[in-house]
Amino acid sequence: MQRVDHPLLSPSLGSHKTLTSFHFGTPGSGRKIYIEASLHAEELPGMLVAHHLRALFEAAETAGQLQGEIVLVPVANPIGLAQRLDHKPMGRFELDTSENFNRHYPDLAAAVEPAVRDVLGQDAQANVRTVRQAVGTYLKNWRPETELQSLRRTLLTLAHDADDVLDLHCDCEGVLHFYTEEACWPHMQELAHFLGAEAILLAKSSGNRPIDECLSGAWWQLADRLKAKGVDVPLPQGCCSTTIELRGELDVSHAWAQKDAQAIVAWLQHLGVLACSQPPAVPAALCAATPLAGSESLHAPAPGVVVFAADIGQVLKAGDLVAEVIDPIANQTHRVCAGVTGIFYARIRDRYITAGGELGKIASATAFRSGELLGA
Ligand SMILES: [Zn+2]
Known part of the structure; x- marks a missing residue:
């Protein structure tokens, strides 16, 4: 495991925040999985799940079971986590701008289309690599002017070339539920069933650009843009993402977190990212997608x-x-x-x-x- 600390832009004299990522496995050796927790900073069940995942991933890495790369960000929003007002946490909106921490991510399809339009060919996997490189270049050239923009850029830089993106949230009070784009659902359905999702909410796009849809939406939106311009090239869904709502804000317990971490590990075994002698069977769905x-x-x-x-x-x-x-x-x-x-x-x-x-x-x-x- 490698720990990397990413300094965020300093918003004020004498003030510096840092985002920390943990890296397991070897880049390029298989699928890349990106998991972040608590982008809405008062939503803490995912932070505890990440804590348990870290130990499980470390053990898998030591045992030589990791066939790919996993990036884990247990505290995805150090800005919001420190915001409090009248003794209450204020982790959903940045107090300075009132912007939701999980909205307003950039339109990556629009950003990279001019750079890739004329260089994509008939090799689908080569096209995926080209688009990821173009997104990487766009992010490298993005000069954030605020601390919030620098947080968004740092998270996207860590996640932009991942095959799978899991964004761990929770509701105020709720059962475990699952949001994903229609383009990602065929690939993500086993994860929803391993987690025991009791509601699964699908949208082509939900609007307002949360981070998960920024990353996965880029692919089908770019494919749509190219098609509309008559560019006939194969472009697979290079990233599948989901927002997982881990019940309610007060559902922070080792029992829940261990269960959820085990479900994610089972899914990674099912995908072959974590090797095991007998991949676990996918549990029966608790609900239909709606x-x-x-x-x-x-x-x-x-x-x-x-x-x-x-x-x-x-x-x-x-x-x-x-x-x-x-x-x-x-x-x-x-x-x-x-x-x-x-x-x-x-x-x-x-x-x-x-x-x-x-x-x-x-x-x-x-x-x-x-x-x-x-x-x-
Ligand atoms: Zn949330």
Whole structure:
């Protein structure tokens, strides 16, 4: 294992933050896997999973079982991790710009298309190498002006040539669920099943450019761009990515983290990145994949105290009561009911809600939304 410390741009006199990556295996010896945790810095289950993965990867490396390269970033957002306000963690948005740490990643397809358009040929694997090199050059030439940009550039530099990207997040309260682009789903489905995902949300693209979709979206978007311009070359999906929501913010325990780390190891054995005598069988799926555009976000019609009637993980029918929002001044109880049928996969942690606030999400099988599909 090799540890590399990457200094971020200093935003202020006397202030320096560092991003640390751990590298296992040998570059070029097989698939490259990139795993990062806690890009939304108060989402800590993944950080503990990364801690357990580190020990498992070290053991695999020592035993000569690693056939490829793994890059692990257990603390993907040292900026957000240090942000606190009124004794509370503030790790989702940068306090300076109010930007979500997992949005606004660059459009890599647009960035590299001019450089690759005329040099790609009929060899698909050579095209993958050419595009990765072009992305690498783009990132090398990117001169970040802020600490936040330098964090984004550092993470992308570590991940841009990976075959598989796992971004470990969690919800406020939730069951384990899985977001991936449609182009990545065929390859990623075994991982969802090893992890025991209870909701799987697919989108062609969810919008707002989170890091996972920046990396995998680059490939199908570049292929679309080339096709539209009449450039007929084979370009495989050179990177598959996923955002894994490891339950809720308070679900930080060794039992969960060891289980999740073992699931990721089993998947890596299944892929052949970690050698083993008997690759593990893929577990049966706990749910079918559903469209992210079919996920209903429930909103409070009025401010008040939230009393949930539905537990996370519960399968609801349209019309079922999800929560009551109680106004003790007007002596009114507002009922919030499911508009769709599906699993109630995530809900808020707070028990007070302001007017219009989001209460929770239900994964239904039928798409009904369009536009930007991710929340703030
Ligand atoms: Zn998150």
